[in-house]
Amino acid sequence: xxxxxxALALLATPALxxxxxxxxxxxxxxxxxxxxxxxxxxxxxxxxxGAGKIPALAKNGxxxxxxxxxxxxxxxxxxxxxxRGSLTDQQIADVINYVxxxxxxxxxxxxxxxxxAEMGVPAPKGGNRGE
Amino acid sequence: xxxxxxxxxxxxxxxxxLRAIGMMAGTAVLYQAMEVLGHARETQFAGPPNLSGARPxxxxxxxxxxxxxxxxxxxxxxxxxxxQILEYNNRPGGRNWSLYGGDTYTELGGETQKVGFAPGxxxxxxxxxxxxxxxxxxxxxKAFGIKLEPFIQMNHQALVHTSKAFGGKPMRYxxxxxxxxxxxxxxxxKAIDNRALDSAMTKEDADRLRMALREWxxxxxxxxxxxxxxxxxxxGFDRPQGGGVLGEPIPSDAYPFKDIxxxxxxxxxxxxxxxxxxxxxxxPVGGMGMIGRGFARQVDGxxxxxxxxxxxxQQGGKVTVTHTDTGTGAxxxxxxxxxxxxxxxxxxxxxxxxxxxxxxxxxxxxxxxxSVKVGLEFKRRFWEEDEAIYGGISxxxxxxSMISYPSGGMHSDGPAVVLGAYTFGPASxxxxxxxxxxxxxxxxxxxxxxxxGRYKEEFIGGAAVAWSRVPFTLGCCAMWNEDTRKExxxxxxAVDNRLVLAGEHASYVGCWMEGxxxxxxxxITRLHKRALEA
Numbered sequence: 001x002x003x004x005x006x007a008l009a010l011l012a013t014p015a016l017x018x019x020x021x022x023x024x025x026x027x028x029x030x031x032x033x034x035x036x037x038x039x040x041x042x043x044x045x046x047x048x049x050g051a052g053k054i055p056a057l058a059k060n061g062x063x064x065x066x067x068x069x070x071x072x073x074x075x076x077x078x079x080x081x082x083x084r085g086s087l088t089d090q091q092i093a094d095v096i097n098y099v100x101x102x103x104x105x106x107x108x109x110x111x112x113x114x115x116x117a118e119m120g121v122p123a124p125k126g127g128n129r130g131e
Numbered sequence: 132x133x134x135x136x137x138x139x140x141x142x143x144x145x146x147x148x149l150r151a152i153g154m155m156a157g158t159a160v161l162y163q164a165m166e167v168l169g170h171a172r173e174t175q176f177a178g179p180p181n182l183s184g185a186r187p188x189x190x191x192x193x194x195x196x197x198x199x200x201x202x203x204x205x206x207x208x209x210x211x212x213x214x215q216i217l218e219y220n221n222r223p224g225g226r227n228w229s230l231y232g233g234d235t236y237t238e239l240g241g242e243t244q245k246v247g248f249a250p251g252x253x254x255x256x257x258x259x260x261x262x263x264x265x266x267x268x269x270x271x272x273k274a275f276g277i278k279l280e281p282f283i284q285m286n287h288q289a290l291v292h293t294s295k296a297f298g299g300k301p302m303r304y305x306x307x308x309x310x311x312x313x314x315x316x317x318x319x320x321k322a323i324d325n326r327a328l329d330s331a332m333t334k335e336d337a338d339r340l341r342m343a344l345r346e347w348x349x350x351x352x353x354x355x356x357x358x359x360x361x362x363x364x365x366x367g368f369d370r371p372q373g374g375g376v377l378g379e380p381i382p383s384d385a386y387p388f389k390d391i392x393x394x395x396x397x398x399x400x401x402x403x404x405x406x407x408x409x410x411x412x413x414x415p416v417g418g419m420g421m422i423g424r425g426f427a428r429q430v431d432g433x434x435x436x437x438x439x440x441x442x443x444x445q446q447g448g449k450v451t452v453t454h455t456d457t458g459t460g461a462x463x464x465x466x467x468x469x470x471x472x473x474x475x476x477x478x479x480x481x482x483x484x485x486x487x488x489x490x491x492x493x494x495x496x497x498x499x500x501x502s503v504k505v506g507l508e509f510k511r512r513f514w515e516e517d518e519a520i521y522g523g524i525s526x527x528x529x530x531x532s533m534i535s536y537p538s539g540g541m542h543s544d545g546p547a548v549v550l551g552a553y554t555f556g557p558a559s560x561x562x563x564x565x566x567x568x569x570x571x572x573x574x575x576x577x578x579x580x581x582x583x584g585r586y587k588e589e590f591i592g593g594a595a596v597a598w599s600r601v602p603f604t605l606g607c608c609a610m611w612n613e614d615t616r617k618e619x620x621x622x623x624x625a626v627d628n629r630l631v632l633a634g635e636h637a638s639y640v641g642c643w644m645e646g647x648x649x650x651x652x653x654x655i656t657r658l659h660k661r662a663l664e665a
Contacts, residue, residue: 040239046240078498079477124613
């Protein structure tokens, strides 16, 4: 619970600095998370386990070095496909920033699209599906 | 056909020759002969492998009771091996699967659905149709007594919806297709009149093409696609042909070509031209899961269910598989001389596999696709009763991408299940991220564009499967690309000491049951050879 409160406080600060009545703008990465990531990592970022495991992103120490999520989101890992090409570098930066500051994560350094462009894995060519 | 007919003073037909070769030399040679004569290029299946002569007492452990695993077990048992299958689920079939009324399904994340479909109704969450050229699968369906029926893929009476044309009103596939062909034929004919094709063909050929276009596009005497009896025989009449006083039909008007262009109808027409979607297609009577059950009957007593594999060792001149019983938590090991592993790479990449570094890298190199399927049960077949849509698919540019009407049980009363969503691309992630109930509601909302006043009103209940949250695969199918094929495919399929992989991921018929079957047959044939040489 303590983590959640801190996260809320961080979110609320810029909103207060603007106009008193404006509702806090949703984090730009939240929508990407909901539309893509939570298909596997779940709405609460808790992941899941069956025959194999989908890692939890909540309170995930592996997210500390920003280069790691940049590599995984752009290039994929194991069962997880690459998202370079289907998401823009801006969207990738947004969603990484979102996850790294939510779900019990509190990494303050920001990922920028330029970092994604520089450190990201290029999309493979000729990917296909059977159907 | 026999020798006498061949000697009866005329040249034998190609078919007679093939039959003679088949009778004399068996299917493998027959297949080669067919290839030479320009046939059979639609399959690599050359008949069952007919393995024999296993060294007595040789054991094989098969991981996974999907189609690849069960077929491997069946054929290897026939060859004389002692076979044990370990399966994570509590049922056979793997991705070959149907959800019936009374079934319970819990996805990753813990959401549980209790399926409430009426008896006989089902959703096929995974495979749902079988192309005519998937000869290996068809062979085993027949051999194992699995009854098939036609699967209706293309239906001219079904609907096509796009927000970009006709003000968002769904139109008949039949009308759009006819108007597309008609308009293209008229334009091309005009191009010939304007001598625009003079540099491409002789005058004589241009004339022949013009006549062909008239026939193909249902053009009138003046090479125009107009309101006519001829065109209406394709797109339908304003007043259909009848009997008696008002029997005379009234032709219909074509839609403006701009609207036809906006509809994107050619994409759907082209889909049906793909060899994987051409008629004839099949489905098992009673749901796709009948194939898994039929295969399971062949390996009766050999499957150990609820076993989660945690490691595969090849030390000490044997294979040792460690597995945990998901019910009791008991950890067991199974030893064998060889292992056929059909575990999807999405899961296998998380298991401790004792293999060459090359195979290890290959297992980790292939991500999995995602898709969501939603089954919606309705009180009655209003699509049949009210709209004469019998099977087939209505297409939309909404996230659900299509709805498919049941190909089985046509013309019957009572509830029936429509495939209410089959998502692709980003929509799959969006749908998978919802709760099952949200997916069903979204599918109902989006699909209601096809049948307003019926779809929501006569809805009973649904079921939804998001493949990224399926506990035994964590995804849909292996996603290869040019680079990974080049770098890893041959290593992935090669026998690695005592281990060989099989499944759709070890094939170029990715995401189809046929790929699993062909991969399995190839893998066990090579494994058997390796075992005899050892």
